[in-house]
Amino acid sequence: MGHLLVVESWVGSMSRLLPRAIGEGGHTFSFLTRDLHHYLRAAPADEPHPLLGARNIVTADTNDTDTLLPFVERLHEVLAFDGVVSSCDYYLPAVARTAERLGLPGPAPEAVGNACRKDRTRQVLAAAGVAGPRFAVRSDTAGALEAARDIGYPLVVKPVDLCAGMLVRRVNDAHELERACRALAEFPVNARGQRRAPVLLLEELLTGPEISVETVSHGGATHVVGITDKSIGGAPSFIETGHMFPAGLAPDLAQEAAESAVRAVGALGLDHVVCHTELKLTPAGPRLIEVNPRPAGNRITELVRHVTGVDLAAACVDVALGREPDLTVRPTGVRSAAIAFLLPDGAGTLTGIDGAEQVRARPGVLELTLAEPGRTVAPATSNNEYLGHVMTADTEGGGARAAAEHLLTGLRPSYACPELPAAVTA
Numbered sequence: 001m002g003h004l005l006v007v008e009s010w011v012g013s014m015s016r017l018l019p020r021a022i023g024e025g026g027h028t029f030s031f032l033t034r035d036l037h038h039y040l041r042a043a044p045a046d047e048p049h050p051l052l053g054a055r056n057i058v059t060a061d062t063n064d065t066d067t068l069l070p071f072v073e074r075l076h077e078v079l080a081f082d083g084v085v086s087s088c089d090y091y092l093p094a095v096a097r098t099a100e101r102l103g104l105p106g107p108a109p110e111a112v113g114n115a116c117r118k119d120r121t122r123q124v125l126a127a128a129g130v131a132g133p134r135f136a137v138r139s140d141t142a143g144a145l146e147a148a149r150d151i152g153y154p155l156v157v158k159p160v161d162l163c164a165g166m167l168v169r170r171v172n173d174a175h176e177l178e179r180a181c182r183a184l185a186e187f188p189v190n191a192r193g194q195r196r197a198p199v200l201l202l203e204e205l206l207t208g209p210e211i212s213v214e215t216v217s218h219g220g221a222t223h224v225v226g227i228t229d230k231s232i233g234g235a236p237s238f239i240e241t242g243h244m245f246p247a248g249l250a251p252d253l254a255q256e257a258a259e260s261a262v263r264a265v266g267a268l269g270l271d272h273v274v275c276h277t278e279l280k281l282t283p284a285g286p287r288l289i290e291v292n293p294r295p296a297g298n299r300i301t302e303l304v305r306h307v308t309g310v311d312l313a314a315a316c317v318d319v320a321l322g323r324e325p326d327l328t329v330r331p332t333g334v335r336s337a338a339i340a341f342l343l344p345d346g347a348g349t350l351t352g353i354d355g356a357e358q359v360r361a362r363p364g365v366l367e368l369t370l371a372e373p374g375r376t377v378a379p380a381t382s383n384n385e386y387l388g389h390v391m392t393a394d395t396e397g398g399g400a401r402a403a404a405e406h407l408l409t410g411l412r413p414s415y416a417c418p419e420l421p422a423a424v425t426a
């Protein structure tokens with residue numbers, strides 16, 4: 001069996017699914033991080049974080065790839081790794097460079113670097129003729145305002161190197177564009193202490209349903225596992241409010257979307273990787289939003305597993321080890337699975353969420369996860385502010401989304417408003 005090096009991780013669901021997949025595959029792993037307390041803080045109150053069950057836990061500056069590579073090379077001489085993985089987008093380029101340095105399986109570093117930078121993705125896909133929105137890349141507000149006049153309002157402004165929809169905004173005019181540019185300039189370092197690229201990506205606002213195509217690439221071939229539909233809310237932000245697998249698409253549209261995703265993965269040169277490719281189904285056809293060279297987050301991997309029996313976290317482990325992934329679809333008795341996310345509807349300190357026991361007792365509920373009281377809550381602006389989720393299964397057809405969204409209405413958060421400072425009197 002194999003021994004993997006896990007370099008950092010998100011602290012959400014994949015940080016639990018990846019260790020599970022490693023263990024269920026009969027493998028072991030060592031965990032490398034620059035900040036162990038980041039994971040200690042995210043651990044459940046009653047048990048350690050699964051990543052801390054590693055055979056070895058090593059600390060090093062994972063943000064400095066030039067010093068990290070020789071350090072991991074020396075570590076490899078002692079611990080003998082068979083593969084290297086991460087679930088955190090911010091460390092996927094470092095993982096690809098590490099695999100190359102150690103002679104281990106993995107996607108090409110240039111391909112991963114281009115996929116993890118939204119501006120480079122746009123440029124590579126446009127050159128390859130993969131359909132996407134009209135776009136412009138600029139370095140300052142003045143340039144953005146000029147480009148916006150060519151693209152036309154409304155449009156979308158994005159950072160090129162953040163995740164979870166952070167600071168992605170719809171802007172309707174020059175005033176809103178200036179404000180969005182200012183917000184990006186005021187966020188120069190990401191949550192992992194990495195300095196951001198001072199680049200602005202402006203895109204044509206695409207209309208139509210949003211989907212993602214889940215694929216596994218190995219040995220030069222890309223296999224489509226399925227298509228997930230996505231619901232988006234929180235305007236002017238773009239917050240994912242729910243997902244269902246499989247997407248209820250007509251066969252010809254599903255095939256067109258899948259082919260677009262496969263072309264994008266190929267154009268970027270990605271192989272030995274699980275990808276989560278997002279598209280808009282516009283009136284003019286599928287248009288690429290982005291290609292993420294890692295398994296889908298937000299529990300989509302679990303939706304896929306409940307319906308098909310295919311474990312994308314296990315596939316991620318297999319391709320990192322250079323092994324043929326098991327993508328055999330098996331009957332599970334589930335025709336569709338969906339997740340709906342609970343967003344804050346107020347501000348203050350969370351005191352509780354009513355209705356949880358009633359929702360948990362309903363048939364078809366696979367998961368109900370809710371934030372603990374005491375959390376500080378503000379209106380959501382990205383996928384990082386969820387108060388919980390409900391996941392449902394439908395054994396008859398495509399009704400899982402409707403069931404999840406209906407059950408979500410039975411969850412009622414309550415808040416204690418923050419105390420206002422005493423009034424100042426003359």
